[in-house]
Amino acid sequence: GESVGLHLPTLSVQEGDNSIINCAYSNSASDYFIWYKQESGKGPQFIIDIRSNMDKRQGQRVTVLLNKTVKHLSLQIAATQPGDSAVYFCAEIPLSGGYNKLIFGAGTRLAVHP
Amino acid sequence: GAGVSQSPRYKVAKRGQDVALRCDPISGHVSLFWYQQALGQGPEFLTYFQNEAQLDKSGLPSDRFFAERPEGSVSTLKIQRTQQEDSAVYLCASSRVRDPHRPGEQYFGPGTRLTVT
Numbered sequence: 001g002e003s004v005g006l007h008l009p010t011l012s013v014q015e016g017d018n019s020i021i022n023c024a025y026s027n028s029a030s031d032y033f034i035w036y037k038q039e040s041g042k043g044p045q046f047i048i049d050i051r052s053n054m055d056k057r058q059g060q061r062v063t064v065l066l067n068k069t070v071k072h073l074s075l076q077i078a079a080t081q082p083g084d085s086a087v088y089f090c091a092e093i094p095l096s097g098g099y100n101k102l103i104f105g106a107g108t109r110l111a112v113h114p
Numbered sequence: 115g116a117g118v119s120q121s122p123r124y125k126v127a128k129r130g131q132d133v134a135l136r137c138d139p140i141s142g143h144v145s146l147f148w149y150q151q152a153l154g155q156g157p158e159f160l161t162y163f164q165n166e167a168q169l170d171k172s173g174l175p176s177d178r179f180f181a182e183r184p185e186g187s188v189s190t191l192k193i194q195r196t197q198q199e200d201s202a203v204y205l206c207a208s209s210r211v212r213d214p215h216r217p218g219e220q221y222f223g224p225g226t227r228l229t230v231t
Binding site: 008034041042043044045046049089091100101102103104105106107 | 118145147149154155156157158159162170205207209219220221222223224225
């Protein structure tokens with residue numbers, strides 16, 4: 001399949017370590033934030049979401065943190081596995097959209113080494 | 115169950131040719147989106163359908179781009195007189211009616227990689 005993220009920043013971690021991927025968003029009026037994972041040759045896959053009235057949400061092995069003061073979003077992956085290797089994108093939904101229009105940020109490639 | 119499918123997966127077109135990209139959303143999904151993803155970048159919104167109605171086409175880069183969803187299920191993105199800058203992966207996504215609790219849960223297809231030579 002095609003290569004995604006050839007020129008993206010890369011985070012390299014050892015298998016079993018925790019990973020933290022960061023994202024700065026632009027629209028202070030955005031109501032909703034999502035993390036997507038994209039493997040080579042595939043479309044983005046929903047991981048976890050968070051509303052603007054929350055600052056933390058946990059899923060299975062993943063945690064999303066939202067800091068509205070500095071417009072910063074992070075994704076924490078616990079006990080990173082080789083299958084977590086992919087490009088990760090944050091996305092926001094502006095309040096004015098009226099529907100689910102996603103605005104994607106720049107991605108980060110996560111490389112997990114055994 | 116079946117996810118979103120797109121065809122063809124790869125398309126090579128000579129500059130000036132017309133192309134048509136197809137999206138089969140998840141059955142019953144009301145909302146359908148097209149995104150364009152350039153190499154090394156995040157997807158960018160092109161257009162949005164709710165059933166057969168195209169409610170937002172603000173992301174279409176030029177009048178050479180046209181999308182339709184005549185029966186509220188399958189959608190086609192057509193690009194006329196392709197240019198080299200049209201080379202990208204074109205992603206289709208679908209979702210149920212707007213869910214106030216999970217508005218971001220769009221299901222993406224694998225994309226069509228278009229290369230214009």
